[in-house]
Amino acid sequence: MTYCVALNLEEGLVLCADTRTNASLDNIATFSKLHVIERPGERVIALMTAGNLAITQAAVTRLTESIPDINGNGGNGDMEATRATLWTVPSMIEAARLVGRTVRDLFDEDASNLMRHQVLFDATFLVAGQVGAGKQRLFMVYSAGNYVESSPDTPFFQLGEHKYGKPILDRVAKYDTSIEDAVKLVLISMDSTLRSNLTVGLPIDLLTYRRGSLHVGLQRRIGEDDAYFRTVRERWSEALRTGYRSLPAPQW
Amino acid sequence: MTYCVALNLEEGLVLCADTRTNASLDNIATFSKLHVIERPGERVIALMTAGNLAITQAAVTRLTESIPDINGNGGNGDMEATRATLWTVPSMIEAARLVGRTVRDLFDEDASNLMRHQVLFDATFLVAGQVGAGKQRLFMVYSAGNYVESSPDTPFFQLGEHKYGKPILDRVAKYDTSIEDAVKLVLISMDSTLRSNLTVGLPIDLLTYRRGSLHVGLQRRIGEDDAYFRTVRERWSEALRTGYRSLPAPQW
Numbered sequence: 001m002t003y004c005v006a007l008n009l010e011e012g013l014v015l016c017a018d019t020r021t022n023a024s025l026d027n028i029a030t031f032s033k034l035h036v037i038e039r040p041g042e043r044v045i046a047l048m049t050a051g052n053l054a055i056t057q058a059a060v061t062r063l064t065e066s067i068p069d070i071n072g073n074g075g076n077g078d079m080e081a082t083r084a085t086l087w088t089v090p091s092m093i094e095a096a097r098l099v100g101r102t103v104r105d106l107f108d109e110d111a112s113n114l115m116r117h118q119v120l121f122d123a124t125f126l127v128a129g130q131v132g133a134g135k136q137r138l139f140m141v142y143s144a145g146n147y148v149e150s151s152p153d154t155p156f157f158q159l160g161e162h163k164y165g166k167p168i169l170d171r172v173a174k175y176d177t178s179i180e181d182a183v184k185l186v187l188i189s190m191d192s193t194l195r196s197n198l199t200v201g202l203p204i205d206l207l208t209y210r211r212g213s214l215h216v217g218l219q220r221r222i223g224e225d226d227a228y229f230r231t232v233r234e235r236w237s238e239a240l241r242t243g244y245r246s247l248p249a250p251q252w
Numbered sequence: 253m254t255y256c257v258a259l260n261l262e263e264g265l266v267l268c269a270d271t272r273t274n275a276s277l278d279n280i281a282t283f284s285k286l287h288v289i290e291r292p293g294e295r296v297i298a299l300m301t302a303g304n305l306a307i308t309q310a311a312v313t314r315l316t317e318s319i320p321d322i323n324g325n326g327g328n329g330d331m332e333a334t335r336a337t338l339w340t341v342p343s344m345i346e347a348a349r350l351v352g353r354t355v356r357d358l359f360d361e362d363a364s365n366l367m368r369h370q371v372l373f374d375a376t377f378l379v380a381g382q383v384g385a386g387k388q389r390l391f392m393v394y395s396a397g398n399y400v401e402s403s404p405d406t407p408f409f410q411l412g413e414h415k416y417g418k419p420i421l422d423r424v425a426k427y428d429t430s431i432e433d434a435v436k437l438v439l440i441s442m443d444s445t446l447r448s449n450l451t452v453g454l455p456i457d458l459l460t461y462r463r464g465s466l467h468v469g470l471q472r473r474i475g476e477d478d479a480y481f482r483t484v485r486e487r488w489s490e491a492l493r494t495g496y497r498s499l500p501a502p503q504w
Contacts, residue, residue, distance in 0.1 A: 161415075163413075163415030163416050163448070163449075164415050164416070164418060164419050165419075166416060166448045167416050167417075167419075167444035167445075167447060167448050168492060168496070170447050170448050171447065171489055171492055171493070172492065172493060172496060180501055180502070181496070181497070183502055184496050184499045184502075185496060188496060192419035193419075195419060195422050195423065196415070196418045196419050196422050197415075218502075218504060220504055227503070228500075228502050228503050228504065231499075231500060232499055235495075235498075235499055235500075236495060236496070236499065237423055239491065239492075239494070239495030239496075239498070239499075240420060240423055240424065240491075240492075240495065241423070241424060242491070242495075243487075243488060243491030243492065243494075243495060244420070244424060244433070244436050244437060244440060244488070244491075245433070246487075246491070247436045247483075247484055247487055247488065247491075248480075248483060248487075249432055250432070250435055250436075250470075250480050251479070251480050252470060252472055252480065
């Protein structure tokens, strides 16, 4: 399984994803689920993925390959460069549409073969970022290629094993939460998931983006030995224990 | 859906269940999922249910009907009184076996008809309590009629929508947690579930049992207007907010 969470806040974006994939419980591996397209000063688009790894990898390849150079010439030849990728889409809404079209193309190509093996076509995506003078936006794209956009009322989306880490977000995450606080929040939300579900695993990938900056703020891989994440885990556990112990005794 | 949780602790038992049932999202109703068999000084057995309401109601009826009077005469006639119920089983392990046999009987009777309507045969149970001089025990009985028992290493079981409320239990619930602290814990766990999932709803049923007492400690229905539950919800939200705000800022 997977756990990805993205917050689209007034100040910017905070994204966090685990890296565990599992073919079954006895076959786990580490794959990044957070992919970043950055051309400083021009665009930052982050793509997070959940679902069948063969499908999501194929999607990421199509969405990011053929990187045009600064003169617009395609990295894989001009033929390739004429196809739209996340490096060339003119806006975030076009980025979401492109992800949707790509997953529909993959469905047309693969779904019938997967079904012959009783494998569901399952791939969902979070697409977040900002292109040029356009708006900072966050979209969730479904396996069917349709998509929804976050709003100030609901400033976060999750993929995969979302339930363990949702209560803290439901209670605390608001549109005006600062990037710094949101980093704490996604780490707490991830930690709750890691502790309760083996199919979500370290290391985790974290990314922050400040609205209007058009360059990645922080991008960090966090493993077992990350001192700050360890502090968050210990202090948060302590805060929960203290919090519940300090509740008054039932008056019944 | 449903959320039920039961802790089997050194001091005793703490059980909590919501009361929402839903045929679909636009058809919800309130049904108790916590059923108590109590003969003070002789037995306390609590039965919690999740799954298809028609199946769980049929099971509860079979498991609890035909209450023999103090002379052993059946409430519904002597024919009925000869059939074992939770009022007559000699031990908790026999209680778990009886629940298992009952759900298997119901499967034999109903499953093929349900399948004709694409309805899964789905019913799971928590059975907790103490009979006479026997041990206090907690079992989870599956739709297939097989069962598992809690242990000091894993002193709690959950039914239904268990994920939202699991992180706090995973972190804090231990075999030596006191009944009073466990009451706070299950209310916090339930609150997290209520906030994040509409298919779990108030009021909730709470029951405590002190090991060896052979009578129910506390049995209480808790609604929106319960002052203590309101205090727990508010103070816990406050503790979470304070806890995450007091985390140090990232050092990166």
